[in-house]
Amino acid sequence: MSQALILIALFAAAAVAAVVFADVEHEGLFLRCLKPLDERVSVKLLLRVWGPRFEFFVRLLLVATFLDDSFRAATHFSEHTKQIGGEHGYLSPLAAASPELAIVIATVVLGVGLLAQSIGSLCLLALSQPDIATRALIGWAIAQPVLYAQLANVEFVAESLSLIGGLLILLAHISEQAKRDGRRVPLGGGELCAPDGAAEVAIARTQLLGRLLLPAVYLYHAGLILLQDVEVKHRKNHSFSMFVVDLGVFAALVLGCTLVAVGLKSRTVALSLAVLNFGFVCYQHPFLGYVWLSGGEWKYDEDALRKEIPPVALPKDMYPEEFEAWHILDLHRYYFFHGLSTSGALLLLAQFGPGEIAVETDEVLLGDVQRARD
16 A cells, blocks of 8 residues: 555656646746746856766666676675576576586676676766667666576566666667767668668667667556456455555556657656656665664664565575575665666656657757757
């Protein structure tokens, strides 16, 4: 019930933000608030100084999960190797026949993934070979659920798809910048192309694919609510008020996902969700509050940790309740940074727009800011 109320508040706030940001006689209420600021400090100057810093911050959020995951893999390399090449990992059939070979292959694969995540993230932050770095991160985001045998973990796969959507939007933006500068276009393969050339078509399709993948995690939550209602519809404790609440959350989730997917007020919804998603992740996975250092040893709040264990796909003979406290904390930590990256992906859509294949291709989020930029 508490999660449902949080999701209602999330999308209600998104709807309120859409009203606040909406145009009123070609000038939104929020935009009028910029005029006193512009009288004291030039908005154009603020954009020149803080624009690159904000773009760096968005990229940092996007790659947060890759940086954290590469650090976790480097500090617990042997454990991750056993997860991939052990009897419960992706290489379990090979491990049964030749465990030594499975561990060797797992070591190589994990090493490649570690390099792809760490170097790719740093290159993306520094904008050094950003197209190659983005492709490397997309490749690892696709391979990770397979390697760790988490394809049955629907929430993990959905969050990975949302993250891939953000990376695709960033890749399209990188290609669009290269096209404007007359450089080689990563998605087109050639130099500066005509407006109807292959590069522009590829950029538009990449933006569309990224926008379609971005709300995957919210579609998962909508489906989860629907399945829960089906499971408990015959229970006596499932009151009509709870059903109405669940129905409202489901409708709000589907509406928000639809707006993002079709590109209608998608920048406004994405900006609202990015901020609210950050708050939801901090509430759902506050891993720093579950551990503290006392007497040179790490202590865990096991009651709080075991109260709600994050989802994870396990073999039939294993259960999450058997996990040690540090393992549960590690899951909370992973989902926390994954959520941060999802917020970064949403901010990318708010920053760059839905692309050419959208219902509203010319949506202006902050009119005064856009005029100052122009």
